[in-house]
Each structure stands twice: as structure tokens, then as C-alpha cells.
Amino acid sequence: MIKNYFKIAFRYLLKNKLYSFLNILGLALDIAAFVIIILNVSYERSYDKFDGSEQVFRIYMDYKEGGNFVPGDAQTYNLTGPTLKKEFPEIIEQVRLYRLEKVTFVNGEKVIQQPNGSLADESYFRIFDNPLISGNLKDFEKPNTLILTSTLAEKLFGKDQAVGKNLSIFDGSSTPMEVVGVIKDIPQNTHFKTNYLISYSTINTWNRMGSNGKPNWNRNNFFTYVKVASNTDIASLQKKITGSDFEKNPHERHNIEAISDIHLHSNKPYEAEANGSNSRVSFLSAIAFIILILSWLNYVNLATAKSLERSKEVGIRKVAGAQRSQLVFQSLGESLLLNLFALLLAIGLVYLMLPLFNRFVGKELFLGLSNLTIILPFLGFILLGTLLSGLYPAMVISGFMPIRALKGKVIASRSGINIRKGLIGLQFFATAVLIIGTLVVSQQIQFLRAQPLGVNLDQIVALNGEILEKQDDSLMGEKASVLESELLQLPFVDGVTQAKTYPGDGYDNLSSTVGITFPDGIERERQLFYLYGAKSNYFDVMNLNFIAGKGYAPVLAGIRNFDIVLNETFARIMGFTDPSEIIGKTVKFWGESFRVSGVIADYHHFGLKNKIEPLIIGNLYWAYGGSMDNVLVKMKAIGLSSIDKNLVQIKQKWKDVFPQSTFNYTFLDKKFEAQYLEDTKFGVAFQLFTGLAIFIAGLGLFGLTSYTILQRKKEIGIRRVSGASVLQIFTLLNKDFLKLVGFSFILAVPIAWYVMEKWLQEFAYQTKLSWWIFILAGTAAFAVAVISVSFQAIKAAIANPVKSLRTE
Amino acid sequence: MIKITNLEKYYKTEEVQTIALNKLSFEVKEGEFAAIMGPSGCGKSTLLNILGMLDDPDGGSYLFNGIEVAGYNERKRAQLRKHNIGFVFQSFNLIDELSVFENVELPLIYTGVKPAERKERVHAVLEKMQIMHRRKHFPQQLSGGQQQRVAVARAVVNNPKIILADEPTGNLDSSNGNEVMDLLTELNEAGTTIIMVTHSEHDAKFSHRIIRMLDGQKVTENVLV
DSSP: OHHHHHHHHHHHHHHSHHHHHHHHHHHHHHHHHHHHHHHHHHHHHTTTOOTTGGGEEEEEEEEEETTEEEEEESOBOTTHHHHHHHHOTTEEEEEEEEEEEEEEEEETTEEEEEEEEEEEOTTHHHHSSOOEEEEOGGGGGSTTEEEEEHHHHHHHHTTSOOTTOEEEEESSSEEEEEEEEEEOOOOSOSSSOOSEEEEGGGGGTOGGGTTTTSOOSSOOOBEEEEEEOTTOOHHHHHHHHHHOOTTOOTTEEEEEEEHHHHHHHOOOTTOSSOOOOHHHHHHHHHHHHHHHHHHHHHHHHHHHHHHHTTHHHHHHHHHTTOOHHHHHHHHHHHHHHHHHHHHHHHHHHHHHHHHHHHHHHTOOOOOSGGGHHHHHHHHHHHHHHHHHHHHHHHHHHHTSOHHHHHTTOOOOOHHHHHHHHHHHHHHHHHHHHHHHHHHHHHHHHHHHHHSOOSSOOTTEEEEEOOBOSOOOHHHHHHHHHHHHHHHHTSTTEEEEEEESOOTTSTTTTOEEEEEEEOTTSOEEEEEEEEEEEBOTTHHHHTTOOEEEEOOOOOOOTTSOOOEEEEEHHHHHHTTOSSGGGGTTOEEEETTEEEEEEEEEOOOOSSOTTSOOOOEEEEOOHHHHTTOOSEEEEEEOSOOGGGHHHHHHHHHHHHHHHOSSBOOEEEEHHHHHHHTTHHHHHHHHHHHHHHHHHHHHHHHHHHHHHHHHHHHTHHHHHHHHHTTOOHHHHHHHHHHHHHHHHHHHHHHHHHHHHHHHHHHHTTSSSOOOOOHHHHHHHHHHHHHHHHHHHHHHHHHHHHSOHHHHHHTO | OEEEEEEEEEEEOSSOEEEEEEEEEEEEOTTOEEEEEOOTTSSHHHHHHHHTTSSOOSEEEEEETTEEOTTOOHHHHHHHHHHHEEEEETTOOOOTTSOHHHHHHHHHHHTTOOHHHHHHHHHHHHHHTTOGGGTTSOGGGSOHHHHHHHHHHHHHTTOOSEEEEESTTTTSOHHHHHHHHHHHHHHHHTTOEEEEEOSOHHHHTTSSEEEEEETTEEEEEEEOO
16 A cells, blocks of 8 residues: 555655655755755854863953943963862863964974964863873973874974974074873864963963963953852852952952853954854745745645645545545655655755855865754754645645545535635745845845945055064164065055054954053043054055044154044044044053044944954054064055965065065955955855745745645636636736735734844944835845736636636 | 435525535445536535545435444544545646656555555556556656546545546546546446536436436436346
């Protein structure tokens, strides 16, 4: 019997190729989209979950803002960890990590720049689950020792055993290091990517560390992670920590957060990396489920519509002795078969699309035996949905009266039609919400892109590299000036300057300082501001706009210059609504007095997700030891084709001046744009999935139309014979559906409004939800409806009425 | 075998009630071949559907082998139907997606016959109907006469006690029609009870008795043999 069911199901699928194709492809695309989204979502949720991770927490700083504490800094003091461990018995381990954005390793001829490393206490290995695969942990207590991941070890030493080897780290001068251990590569799903660890005691022997090693409550440059005892009441520990004040500063406090919450829930200044977004992940999961449910609703509609054509078969089976339950099972078997095909095709599609998707989101998602457990519960969900979506058509089809069924006179009940209309309405409701969502997301991204940044980043390339020869500061400054004038001689170069950092560079090279004395002579101990150094012509090259005063004069290397430029926001914070009044006034920080020489119009140093912060730019050569880090080259507006050639020439100049060095370049506009990468990707994903939802909704309407037209064949025939025009019939058939779509749309608008309003609140600068978005979404929904209905309505309207009447 | 007494059937729309069967009574004995005739709309097909337990009456009594079935629900009727009754329709009613063999096999599947036995019995009946060579073909590949022979084969494969035929020759030319009538006669001679609805006086002559109907009532009964 089962064989018979499958046989007929197979032949039926083959006979109705278009129907089968649409149905299977629709389902397969939806399941594939669902699986990919779920893989992505579970990857995002898998961050920092390792053996024992539920006992690991990060300590961070809250700052007081308008009477309330808000998360202020992901980094803490070097005294934080040891003090908390000593004071709170629940804390059984602590590790301090001083993060190194980039280090240049030199092993003989081999020079390798590596990102993502840290100075770390050896307690690191008692907190994180990254055990040594070779070497001895005891040696890691000594200064100038190093632990590498196996990939980096192989890069530096080839297949040789790395442990026991010596190399040096170069950053203006050479610091010797001994490799004392190798760990396995650390999985990518951690917020604290790590390629190497340097022993914490190196903090006192390495020039670059300055006075960071001195125990203090002033410089919060350290990530602190703690491990708590297994039965700790976290809420009460948090209370104790936030209530403590070891640093004797009422304007800030320490706080605690679970390590596994960091990736999706933390977005503080000075994070180890830009984290993910819980709202994005939730949005995507919601879309995944909506798509899957839509596709089932669709299946219900198509299958029910199609079942009418099979009423004769049902009649014959009933006459031949089939019982209702047998027919239900047959129908369920068919939907199972169809869904099985769809599932197989979906798996194929997932394998096909995953590499593309991975490249798009920059992840390494995969579907295999090892992560089957992620998908398994959802597979159960998929099966359940299949069963449920098969059940309705099965009940409908098996309920036909045999005699009527044989004569093809099955009339759908009113309630049946209403159920299917309801399903279509639901589909269009969801589609309308998604269309509105897509439009809002892309409008917001457009809006961010179109915002004036207040700075012109076009055609500017930032050059930097590690200079591998021992230099003293004044010589370095001299050489950089040589490079500047050499670069200026290139015909395509418009201007050259040097700066510590630049807009879009994030927090990496930006200093933040708390405490400044305003021109009124009163010290604001808790005033947070950002500052960076730049040469005097920086403002020209970057096209920064002075609203009062001017920049500072160029100074000779080695002479301290205390002229600074403020941004408009900071001038306003200092109480100067007219910025010209602050020119020439004095502010004090770092124990020095600075003279305000100019105020620039606000520009966006961070992306537009953040609001504009108070900022100081100065000629801080003396603070940086001669090196500004970035040489910024502004090129003349030129065709894209010559950029590569220009870069070759620029690199040559660099190599002429710094023969022993590495060389990197970054286009400023691209880097700035990269801040919106996640949102842009989100927008594209949103568009893709909305497209899919529209496709499904169209398919559903297509199915329902074919069903209704079959029902109304006789009516159409009689109307035509009685003189109705093709257009009148066409309108008649469209009217009902359009009413339905209109109604769903009206319901969708307030919901979409609410949800998107919430999403927009993530941004400091938001686009307005304009009325045209809703008009456009409505038009799109109607267009989809008209197209899906018309395909068959036209066919029915122009069909020869005699035929439809004869079959009666 | 079949005894109906004061059988009634109404069709109701919102305002009008149409009487399809009006206190109809007659009896068909085992081994009999009865023809039911009458103009369109006289209630022939309604009667046949009730006799075939595809539809239920609104009043009166229907004894099938001495059992009252008038109040049976669909489940019980299906149970009784599949073991006792075979149907032949004017429009053949074969499933297009199934081959000749599979169409004939269908009733055996629903009565739970084992595959090996099914094959044997289907082959035997196809031999008898002389369409064995067409067993792998699909309905659309057959002529009307062949399709009706398949339909007859399907009706008899379960060895029903009674065959209900609704204008079995209505869609056939005269030579194919005669072949089908010969088949039914043969089956009757082998012991199967047959009740046939027909418009054709020619076909009716193959039966033992003609029941003539008008407006849901029996008007005459002519015994032919």
C-alpha cells in the first residue's frame, strides 16, 4: 500500500512538473535560507563558550553620566584583577591582558607582522581552555617569554619545534623573546582573538610598555577576566563589586559581565574587537522562522488548490474501498515525499551557497556531522511543520463525498475558502512588514552614507609600517620629513601630512583622557575626551573646516608645542557657544597648559552609529617619541586605473627612505565605510530574505487563484456568454484578492513602524520613517498580488466559455 | 439480496426541496440481472448510489443481505462496500496516474490482500477480460472499450456479490458496447448479481427484469425471462 502511495505520488509530481517544481523549489529555498540563518545565528551565539566558561567573567568600568552609571570602558586597571581576587573570595582566578594590536616578529630573515596578541598573567591558562600542546608553563613566569599558536609557530619556525627558540620583537628597537610554549589555534568564535601571548612580567623589561607595569589606579589599559567559584551567586558578587571603591573615585565603578555575553551584548569603548549585535541576530532568527512558516502556509494553499483536481481519483479510491484514514495517510505521504525532495535539494543548496555566504559575512560556517546537533532540533521542527502543513490538505481531500468527487463537483466550503484567504492574508502581512523593513534598512544605510562627515576622505591613503632599524626619535622625525618631501614630488600627489590616527581608524590609536581644566580655571575631574596628534598641515589635507581661529604653526622637531585645536562639541561643552571666544584661552591636562588656537567644525571620527565626542587635535610630537605612525597622502582626483601604479611609486619612495621596514597602506574612505559593513551586510541579507518572502507570497496567491478560478469556472463561462468583457472578468477575479492584500497591508503598517522605529534607535543618527516608504511597500505588495493573480485570471478570462460550460 | 422499502431521498437547497426518491420499494434476488430505466432526473443514479452505499437515504429501509444499512455511517458503509460491491461507470473512472494493472489492483489493496496473491488475481481477471497484453499501459493509451473492460475487471477483481453498473455503454460505440454487455452477462451467468442503470432498450434486453422509474417512483416492472 505504501509503495502504491509513493508510486502515485511520484507520477503525480512528474505529471505536474510546474506545480512540483514551484513547490519543491520554494520549499527548498526556504529551508536552505532557514538552515543558513540558523547556522549563522548559532555561530553568533557560540562565542566564548568553552569548558568552564560559565564561571568566567570580564570586569569593566562604568562611568557616571548625568547621575547614572553607564558602561564606559571595556578595559580596567592593572590593580583591578589582583585587588578583586584578594577582596572577594568568590573570585578564584584573575588574569590581566594588555592587548597588542600588532607586533612585528623578527626571526633572522623572516619578518612577520601579527595582530591580536597580549601580555598575559600565566593564570590565563587556569581560566581559558587553551592548554599548552608543548612547552612548560613555569617558564612563562619569566620576562621576555612568548607563547605562540601553532599556526604562528609554523610561520616563524617552519616545521621545527618552536619551543626553546629565540626571536625578537621590533618596535623602533629590538626586544629579545624566548618561545616557551605552543598552543592550538584559538577558534574564531571568541571576542578575544589571540595569536600569541607574552609573559606579563615582560611589562617591566619592554620599552614599549613605559610605566604601564607600575601598579596604579590611573591607567585603565588592561582587560581583566576572572574565574569565580562554581556555586557563586553572581548577582550578589556584582553588588559587592559595583559597591566597592578601591580606586577612591566616586565617578566610576567596576562592574562584571559573563564572558559569553560579551560578543552579542557588549558595545563599550575600547572593546578588543567590534562585537556582534544581539538585535541583528534576533532579527535574523525571526526572519528565518517567518520564512519557514510562510513557505508552509504556501504549501497548504498550493496543495489544497491542487487537490481539487484530484477529486476524481479520491472518488475512485473511495469507491474501491479506501477509508478516510487511508486517504489521509496517502496525502500525508505525498507531502512528506515532496518535503523530502525539498529537504535534499535544500541541503544541496546550503552546500552550494555556504561558501558564498561565508565570503559575504566573513565567517567559516559549515554544515557537517560535527554541528548536526545545531540543526537537529530544527530538523524536528521542520518535520513537524511538514506534517502539520500536509494535514490540512489531507483532511480536505479525504473529506470529499465520493459521488460528488467522481463527478468533479467538489465545492469548497465557505470556511475552507476563508481559511485559505486568511493564510494568504497572513503571508501578505508578513511580506509587507518585511518589505517595509528592507526599505527602512536600506534608507538608513543610504542616510548614513550621505551624511556629511565634515571631513573629506576621498583619495587619501594612509601609509604605515614597522621600521626595523634602531633609530633615535629626532632621526626618525627627520626621515619622515624626507619621505614627505619625496612623496610631494610625485606628480599625482596633492598633499602629504602625518598623524597618529585618522577618521574611521576607530579607537586603536586614539588616546582618551579623563580630567581637564577648562578655561574658567575649574578642573573637571571626570570629563572624558579624546585626543590625537597631527602635523600642522593635517587640517588642510583632510579638508577640516575652521569655524574659529586657525591651526597651529609647524614646529621644528624636538620642540614642544602646546597649541591645540578643539572640535565644536568640546568648545560647547566648555561653555562657549561662540567658538571665537575660546581662541587663545588655556586648558590644562597631563600636567601641562595648552593654548586653544582654533576650533574646527565637528566631523565624524567614528561611524555615524556613535555621537560626536569631545576631541582635541594637537601637534603632540613630543608625546609620541618622534613617530606619528601614519603618513597620509592625498592624491589628485584621478582615474581608478592609475591607482595601482601610483601605489607602486609611493611604496618605492617609502622603501627608499626606510629600506628595512614593512609597508602597509589603507584607503581612508574604504576604512571608514567598513564601519558600516555589518549593517550593509545585514541590509543585503534582509533584502535577500524579503525577496524570498515575496516570491513565496506570490506563489501562494498563484495557488489560491488557480483554486478559485477552478471553482468559478462555470460562473466565468456564464458571465462571458452573457456578454461580460475580458477586462470585466479580469477585474472581478482580481478584486477579491486585492481587498485581501489591502487589508493585510493596513495591519502591517503599524507593526512595521513600531519594529523599525526600535531598530533605528541603535543609531545615533537616524533617518526619518518617511511616508513614501509605506506607499512604496504598499505598491510593491499590490504589484506582486496583481502579477500572481493576473497570470491565471487572464487565462481564465480569455478561455472559450463553451468549454467550461460543457464540462458541467 | 437487496430489499428496499419506502426509500426516500431529498435534495435541499435553501428554499426548495426536491424529491429524488419517493417511497420507492423493490427487491433484487441473488443471481438476478436487473435493469433500471427512466428519463433523465427520474432518480436512477441516486438510487444506484444509495444501493452502492455511496450515499445514504433520508428515509425508508435498505436491507443488504438481510442487514439494515440505511443508518450506517461512512466507515461502516465503506467496510461493507469494499467486500461486496463492484462499480462500473459510464465514464470508466480510471486513475490516470496508475497503469492498467495498478488500477485493477486498487480494490485488493484496500481489502488488504497480500502482494503475491494480488498479482495472481489481477492477472487472472485481466486474462479473462482479454486485456492482459495492455496491463502496463496507462488509461489514456487505451480505447474506450478497453478502458471499460479495465473498469469491469476492477469491479470484479474482489469477487463482489453484486455489480452496480451506471450506463456502462454510454460512452462506447455499439460493437464495444455489445462486448461489455456480453461480459456482464457472462459474470451474471457465473453467479454475480447485477443492477444496471441504462437509457438503452437494447442493453436492457440483456437483463432479466426491467424496472421503469419516473419522478422517483417505480412505474412498471417487466420480467423478461
